[in-house]
Amino acid sequence: xxxxxxxxxxxxxxxxxxxxxxxxxxxxxxxxxxxxxxxxxxxxxxxxxxxxxxxxxxxxxxxxxxxxxxxxxxxxxxxxxxxxxxxxxxxxxxxxxxxxxxxxxxxxxxxxxxxxxxxxxxxxxxxxxxxxxxxxxxxxxxxxxxxxxxxxxxxxxxxxxxxxxxxxx
Amino acid sequence: xxxxxxxxxxxxxxxxxxxxxxxxxxxxxxxxxxxxxxxxxxxxxxxxxxxxxxxxxxxxxxxxxxxxxxxxxxxxxxxxxxxxxxxxxxxxxxxxxxxxxxxxxxxxxxxxxxxxxxxxxxxxxxxxxxxxxxxxxxxxxxxxxxxxxxxxxxxxxxxxxxxxxxxxxxxxxxxxxxxxxxxxxxxxxxxxxxxxxxxxxxxxxxxxxxxxxxxxxxxxxxxxxxxxxxxxxxxxxxxxxxxxxxxxxxxxxxxxxxxxxxxxxxxxxxxxxxxxxxxxxxxxxxxxxxxxxxxxxxxxxxxxxxxxxxxxxxxxxxxxxxxxxxxxxxxxxxxxxxxxxxxxxxxxxxxxxxxxxxxxxxxxxxxxxxxxxxxxxxxxxxxxxxxxxxxxxxxxxxxxxxxxxxxxxxxxxxxxxxx
Numbered sequence: 001x002x003x004x005x006x007x008x009x010x011x012x013x014x015x016x017x018x019x020x021x022x023x024x025x026x027x028x029x030x031x032x033x034x035x036x037x038x039x040x041x042x043x044x045x046x047x048x049x050x051x052x053x054x055x056x057x058x059x060x061x062x063x064x065x066x067x068x069x070x071x072x073x074x075x076x077x078x079x080x081x082x083x084x085x086x087x088x089x090x091x092x093x094x095x096x097x098x099x100x101x102x103x104x105x106x107x108x109x110x111x112x113x114x115x116x117x118x119x120x121x122x123x124x125x126x127x128x129x130x131x132x133x134x135x136x137x138x139x140x141x142x143x144x145x146x147x148x149x150x151x152x153x154x155x156x157x158x159x160x161x162x163x164x165x166x167x168x169x
Numbered sequence: 170x171x172x173x174x175x176x177x178x179x180x181x182x183x184x185x186x187x188x189x190x191x192x193x194x195x196x197x198x199x200x201x202x203x204x205x206x207x208x209x210x211x212x213x214x215x216x217x218x219x220x221x222x223x224x225x226x227x228x229x230x231x232x233x234x235x236x237x238x239x240x241x242x243x244x245x246x247x248x249x250x251x252x253x254x255x256x257x258x259x260x261x262x263x264x265x266x267x268x269x270x271x272x273x274x275x276x277x278x279x280x281x282x283x284x285x286x287x288x289x290x291x292x293x294x295x296x297x298x299x300x301x302x303x304x305x306x307x308x309x310x311x312x313x314x315x316x317x318x319x320x321x322x323x324x325x326x327x328x329x330x331x332x333x334x335x336x337x338x339x340x341x342x343x344x345x346x347x348x349x350x351x352x353x354x355x356x357x358x359x360x361x362x363x364x365x366x367x368x369x370x371x372x373x374x375x376x377x378x379x380x381x382x383x384x385x386x387x388x389x390x391x392x393x394x395x396x397x398x399x400x401x402x403x404x405x406x407x408x409x410x411x412x413x414x415x416x417x418x419x420x421x422x423x424x425x426x427x428x429x430x431x432x433x434x435x436x437x438x439x440x441x442x443x444x445x446x447x448x449x450x451x452x453x454x455x456x457x458x459x460x461x462x463x464x465x466x467x468x469x470x471x472x473x474x475x476x477x478x479x480x481x482x483x484x485x486x487x488x489x490x491x492x493x494x495x496x497x498x499x500x501x502x503x504x505x506x507x508x509x510x511x512x513x514x515x516x517x518x519x520x521x522x523x524x525x526x527x528x529x530x531x532x533x534x535x536x537x538x539x540x541x542x543x544x545x546x547x548x549x550x551x552x553x554x555x556x557x558x559x560x561x562x563x564x565x566x567x568x569x570x571x572x573x574x575x576x577x578x579x580x581x582x583x584x585x586x587x588x
Contacts, residue, residue: 013356017531017554017555021554022533023532040553060355060356060359066290066305066308068205089359089391090306093306098309142191144321154310154313155312157313161317
């Protein structure tokens with residue numbers, strides 16, 4: 001799977017309250033949430049972001065609350081992937097569960113600049129900076145996460161498991 | 170093995186587990202609230218399971234925007250109510266019976282030592298105070314577990330935090346955990362379990378332990394845990410609705426890091442905007458004026474927290490430039506506070522007392538901040554815009570510091586009021 005898009009830069013410790021402020025959590029409609037994505041750090045972000053863009057951030061991306069609305073808002077805004085130095089663990093789980101590709105790469109996090117054209121080879125964990133003609137390594141996606149992705153997320157994975165139990169497989 | 174590894178092993182049918190190992194474990198209790206349950210409900214329906222795995226092990230608690238703050242919030246609360254009726258859930262808590270989830274479940278004895286608990290709320294780590302493994306997950310995780318009764322985990326590494334010496338006056342669980350987060354940073358325990366121990370923890374009452382474990386997530390922790398002891402035993406004695414199991418860490422258990430703190434050096438501590446790790450001694454912040462004080466939340470909304478605040482504010486008045494909002498975390502706490510005369514003390518001081526709700530902690534309702542306003546709160550997060558406008562500010566403290574600040578109109582300590 002190749003993901004290609006324009007990069008938006010964010011700093012360290014981007015928390016879920018700035019990704020999607022709680023005042024908008026009286027709904028879980030993805031399109032409503034997308035209108036306010038990243039509003040706490042950049043109030044105009046939702047009007048600037050284009051479908052297919054990529055977020056590149058520092059350490060501990062998605063820290064704070066467990067709200068799945070955060071990766072949902074990012075995905076619904078058309079963001080294809082998030083690259084960060086590290087992710088907060090609930091955000092990490094949520095992203096895989098809902099099918100938002102995320103990649104841990106210290107190098108990519110440090111070297112990619114705003115508006116760089118980036119290409120991610122998800123299978124081999126390689127991030128290419130097409131603007132700078134550089135290549136960075138991403139941490140490999142753990143096998144279980146790959147299983148979740150290929151099943152189409154946790155709901156589909158669970159469906160399959162329940163079906164297998166029912167038929168006594 | 171550590172206590173965490175033992176609980177995880179017991180719930181995954183294994184003799185032993187080690188950090189990094191991926192396991193599928195049985196859960197004892199699953200919880201979700203009015204923000205996170207709606208997504209869990211719609212995802213659960215997509216799975217197509219015939220029923221939930223156990224009607225009496227799924228707790229739905231509308232507490233964040235409840236009592237329903239607006240039409241959209243009312244629709245979300247309605248989803249919880251209707252799903253609970255449809256599936257005949259035994260642990261749905263309607264307004265009037267509900268409280269803030271992480272105060273309510275321990276109080277009701279629905280979480281017990283040795284449990285494995287997941288919740289679609291990041292502060293689910295609170296129950297580690299009882300010697301349970303409990304951790305926050307997302308709504309989809311909750312949906313899957315509601316169908317299967319299981320959840321996948323990567324066994325975390327453990328970090329040990331030892332507290333010794335003597336606590337300074339008015340210093341409690343909140344100061345210890347803020348100080349620790351200040352020391353290791355908001356990702357200092359990323360993916361790890363924080364195990365708290367030492368003579369200070371051994372003597373710390375349950376409410377202080379709950380406060381400490383509650384904020385493990387603010388250091389990036391997967392969970393916080395305290396090995397259960399006599400204090401745990403007496404806390405659960407007349408509450409536990411299920412049998413409990415007391416695990417403890419082995420002498421040769423492995424830790425990724427061990428840190429110790431001399432508590433005589435830990436002052437009354439405040440986290441400044443906009444990260445919980447941005448800590449300063451309260452006494453150094455006397456130039457910071459405030460507009461609002463919030464005493465409550467899953468971190469510090471328990472009876473003893475209210476007693477602490479009432480002791481400080483008794484016979485005094487809230488500064489004319491300040492609004493003070495007191496939120497008992499559960500109906501039971503509210504009632505006890507009333508019987509003990511605490512509500513009288515707060516109202517006499519010209520504070521308001523609210524029905525249980527998470528409310529202002531996450532900028533929901535009951536005390537949202539305007540542009541440029543500043544609050545000191547006993548809550549757990551001070552991120553940008555957490556309590557309202559993106560240009561408002563939140564300082565975090567213990568209840569005594571918050572109450573003293575309400576009187577002074579600026580951040581201050583009980584000592585300044587000669588207490």
